[in-house]
Amino acid sequence: MSGEAGSVRIASMSAAPFGLTxxxxxxxxxxxxxxxxxxxxxxGALIGLLITGLTGQTFWITMIHSMCIAVLCWFFIDLxxxxxxxxKHRNALAGSPEADSNxxxxxxxxxxxxxxxxxxxxxxxxxxxxxxxxxxPGYLRGSLKQTVALVFSxxxxxxxxxxxxxxxxxxxxHEAAAQLAQRQAAENQLKLLESQLEPHMLFNTLxxxxxxxxxxPPRAQAMLDQLIAFLRATLNASRSASHPLEAEFARxxxxxxxxxxxxxxxxxxxxxxxxxxxxxxxxxxLLQPLVENSIKHGLEPKVEGGRIEVRASRDAxxxxxxxxxxxxxxxxxxxxxxxxxxxxVRERLATLYGARARLSLAPCTDPDGGTxxxxxxxxxxxxx
Amino acid sequence: xxxxxxxIAEDEPLLAENLQAELERLWPELEIVANxxxxxxxxxxxxxxxxEVVFLDIRMPGMSGLEAAQAIAEDWPGDGAALPAIVFVTxxxxxxxQAFEHSAVDYVLKPVQPERLAQTCARVQAALKARSSTxxxxxxxxxxxxxxxxxxxxxxxxxxNGGVAAPQPKLGVIQASVGNAIHMVPIGDVLYFEAADKxxxxxxxxxxxxxxxxxxxxxxxxDETRFWxxxxxLVVRADAVATAVRDDTGKVHLSLxxxxxKLVASRLYAHLFKAM
Numbered sequence: 211m212s213g214e215a216g217s218v219r220i221a222s223m224s225a226a227p228f229g230l231t232x233x234x235x236x237x238x239x240x241x242x243x244x245x246x247x248x249x250x251x252x253x254g255a256l257i258g259l260l261i262t263g264l265t266g267q268t269f270w271i272t273m274i275h276s277m278c279i280a281v282l283c284w285f286f287i288d289l290x291x292x293x294x295x296x297x298k299h300r301n302a303l304a305g306s307p308e309a310d311s312n313x314x315x316x317x318x319x320x321x322x323x324x325x326x327x328x329x330x331x332x333x334x335x336x337x338x339x340x341x342x343x344x345x346x347p348g349y350l351r352g353s354l355k356q357t358v359a360l361v362f363s364x365x366x367x368x369x370x371x372x373x374x375x376x377x378x379x380x381x382x383x384h385e386a387a388a389q390l391a392q393r394q395a396a397e398n399q400l401k402l403l404e405s406q407l408e409p410h411m412l413f414n415t416l417x418x419x420x421x422x423x424x425x426x427p428p429r430a431q432a433m434l435d436q437l438i439a440f441l442r443a444t445l446n447a448s449r450s451a452s453h454p455l456e457a458e459f460a461r462x463x464x465x466x467x468x469x470x471x472x473x474x475x476x477x478x479x480x481x482x483x484x485x486x487x488x489x490x491x492x493x494x495x496l497l498q499p500l501v502e503n504s505i506k507h508g509l510e511p512k513v514e515g516g517r518i519e520v521r522a523s524r525d526a527x528x529x530x531x532x533x534x535x536x537x538x539x540x541x542x543x544x545x546x547x548x549x550x551x552x553x554x555v556r557e558r559l560a561t562l563y564g565a566r567a568r569l570s571l572a573p574c575t576d577p578d579g580g581t582x583x584x585x586x587x588x589x590x591x592x593x594x
Numbered sequence: 595x596x597x598x599x600x601x602i603a604e605d606e607p608l609l610a611e612n613l614q615a616e617l618e619r620l621w622p623e624l625e626i627v628a629n630x631x632x633x634x635x636x637x638x639x640x641x642x643x644x645x646e647v648v649f650l651d652i653r654m655p656g657m658s659g660l661e662a663a664q665a666i667a668e669d670w671p672g673d674g675a676a677l678p679a680i681v682f683v684t685x686x687x688x689x690x691x692q693a694f695e696h697s698a699v700d701y702v703l704k705p706v707q708p709e710r711l712a713q714t715c716a717r718v719q720a721a722l723k724a725r726s727s728t729x730x731x732x733x734x735x736x737x738x739x740x741x742x743x744x745x746x747x748x749x750x751x752x753x754x755n756g757g758v759a760a761p762q763p764k765l766g767v768i769q770a771s772v773g774n775a776i777h778m779v780p781i782g783d784v785l786y787f788e789a790a791d792k793x794x795x796x797x798x799x800x801x802x803x804x805x806x807x808x809x810x811x812x813x814x815x816x817d818e819t820r821f822w823x824x825x826x827x828l829v830v831r832a833d834a835v836a837t838a839v840r841d842d843t844g845k846v847h848l849s850l851x852x853x854x855x856k857l858v859a860s861r862l863y864a865h866l867f868k869a870m
Binding site: 471 | 607608612632634703706
C-alpha cells in the first residue's frame with residue numbers, strides 16, 4: 211500500500227473491437243487478415259457477376275478486372291488500417307486496450323477506404339489489363355463514366371465490405387472481451403473470499419474464542435455471534451448486488467469488534483453514519499478491504515496501535531465514504547501487499563459506476579497521522 | 595537444577611494471558627518472568643532477564659517473532675549462559691509451518707491445544723535437562739544446534755521477508771539523495787550496508803550515504819553471492835573483506851580493504867567465514 215493517490219481508470223472494452231492482445235491474439239489476427247483477403251476475392255467475383263448481368267460485358271474479362279480490383283482494394287484498405295490505428299492511439303497507455311486496438315475509428319477509416327479503393331481501382335485495373343490483354347471494358351471509357359464506375363464498382367462495395375468486416379470483428383472482439391471479463395470476475399471472487407476468510411485472522415479469532423469460552427462465556431457468545439454475522443456476510447456478499455449503508459456499517463462493526471477483542475487496547479473503532487444516509491444502497495462489503503488494509507498495514511504494525519474511523523457523509527450530489535486510521539502511514543507501510551484489496555475496490559467501482567465513482571488514498575496531515583481512503587459515489591437520483 | 599524461567603511475547607492480550615495460564619497449569623515449576631506484547635520488548639526483556647525458555651508469536655507489531663529470535667541470538671552475551679530454548683507460536687502461516695518442520699524448531703499452533711502444549715513442555719524440559727548435565731563443555735554443541743535451526747529458519751523462502759518468495763531483479767546502482775541531488779552509486783562501489791533505524795547507511799571508500807529503504811527490503815535486491823548478510827543489520831560486499839578473525843564468544847571481526855571501519859559478524863553468520 212505505497213502512496214498511490216489517484217482516480218479510477220476505467221477499463222474500456224468497447225474501444226477495442228478487434229480484441230485485447232497477446233501473441234496468440236496477434237497470430238489469430240494475422241489469420242483473419244488473410245481470410246478477409248480471400249473473402250474479398252469472393253466479393254469481387256460477386257460484383258463481377260453483377261456487372262456482367264447489368265451491362266452485358268464479356269464475362270471472364272469483367273470477372274478478372276473485378277476480382278483484381280477487389281483484392282487490391284482490400285489489400286490497400288486493410289494494410290492502411292494498422293498504421294492508422296497505431297497513429298491514432300499513439301498516446302494510449304502501453305498495455306491498455308486502446309494501445310492494442312487495430313481500429314483507427316470511422317473518420318480516419320473513411321479516408322483510408324477512399325484512398326485505398328482509388329489505389330485498388332487503379333493498380334487492380336492495370337494488373338487486370340496486363341493479365342487479360344484487354345484494357346478496361348467498354349463501360350469504363352470516358353472520364354464521367356470512369357468516375358461513376360469507380361464509385362459504384364469500388365468505393366461503395368469497399369465501404370459496405372469494410373463495414374461488414376468491422377461489425378463481424380467487433381462482435382467477435384466483444385465476445386472475447388466478455389469471456390475474459392467473466393473469467394476475471396470468477397477469479398476475483400475467489401481471491402476476495404480467500405482474502406476475507408484469511409486463515410490467520412480466522413484462527414486467531416478462534417483462539418480468542420476458545421479462551422473466552424473458559425473465562426467469560428457471555429462474551430464468548432457475543433463474539434461467536436459477531437463471527438457468524440461476519441462469515442455470513444462474507445459468503446453472501448457476492449450473491450446480492452447491494453445492501454443498505456446501515457447494513458454495511460453493521461458488518462464493519464462486527465469485523466472491528468472481533469479485531470478490537472484481539473488487539474485489546476491497541477484498537478479503537480469509531481463509526482459515523484448520518485441517519486438520512488442509512489438507507490442508501492451500497493454494494494455489499496465494498497468498504498471491507500479498506501478497513502482490512504487499515505488494520506493490516508496501518509495499525510497492526512504499529513506497536514502502540516491507534517484508531518480507525520469509518521464515516522459516511524454527503525457532499526452535494528455525492529456520497530462520501532471515508533476509512534481513516536492513525537497507523538504507520540503510507541510511507542512506512544511495508545509494501546508486501548499485492549494491492550489486491552485496493553484493486554478490487556477500484557474494479558467494483560468502475561463496473562458499477564463508471565467514471566462517476568472515485569477511490570483515493572492519502573496520508574493524513576493532522577498530528578495523529580495515518581492514512582485515509584476516500585470513496586466518492588454518485589447519489590441515487592431519488593435523493594437529489 | 596534451579597527453577598526455569600520463561601518469557602512470553604504475544605500481541606493479543608487474551609491469548610497471552612491464556613498461554614501463561616496454560617503453562618502454569620502444565621508446568622508449575624516454570625516461572626513466567628515476563629509477558630510482553632511486541633518483538634522489541636521481547637528482545638529487551640529476554641536480554642535483561644535471561645530466561646531459559648522464550649515463547650514468541652510470529653506476527654507481532656514492529657518486530658516479528660522471527661526477527662526477535664534473531665536479535666536475541668545475536669545479542670545474547672557471550673559469557674557462557676546458554677541461549678534460551680525458543681518456541682514459536684503461530685495461528686497460521688503457510689511459510690512458517692514448512693520452515694518449522696525443516697529447521698526442527700519447536701512450535702505451537704493457535705488455538706493452543708493443551709495436549710500439544712504439554713508435548714512442547716516435555717520436549718523443552720528434556721532439552722534443559724540435557725543442557726544442565728553437560729556443564730563441562732559450555733554447551734557448545736547445543737549452541738551450534740540452536741544457531742543452525744535459526745539459520746535455517748531465517749533462510750527459509752518467504753518467511754523472513756514477509757511472504758515475498760519470488761526472486762527479484764538485482765540492483766546495479768544505489769540511488770541516494772544528497773541535498774537536492776541524486777547520487778548514482780554503482781553497487782560495486784559499496785563496501786557495506788548498515789541498518790540505522792528506518793534508514794540504511796551505504797558506505798563506500800569515499801563517503802557514506804543514507805537511503806530510506808529498510809534493509810529487509812534491500813536484501814532481496816542484492817546479489818547474495820556478492821553481498822553477504824553478516825548480522826541482522828549489516829550486509830557486506832564479500833570481496834571488500836580483507837580478514838576475518840573469530841573471537842571466544844563466536845563473533846567474527848572483519849577488516850575491510852581500503853577502509854578503516856571494523857565490522858562484527860554475529861554468531862549466526864560466523865559459519866560463512868571459514869578456510870577453503
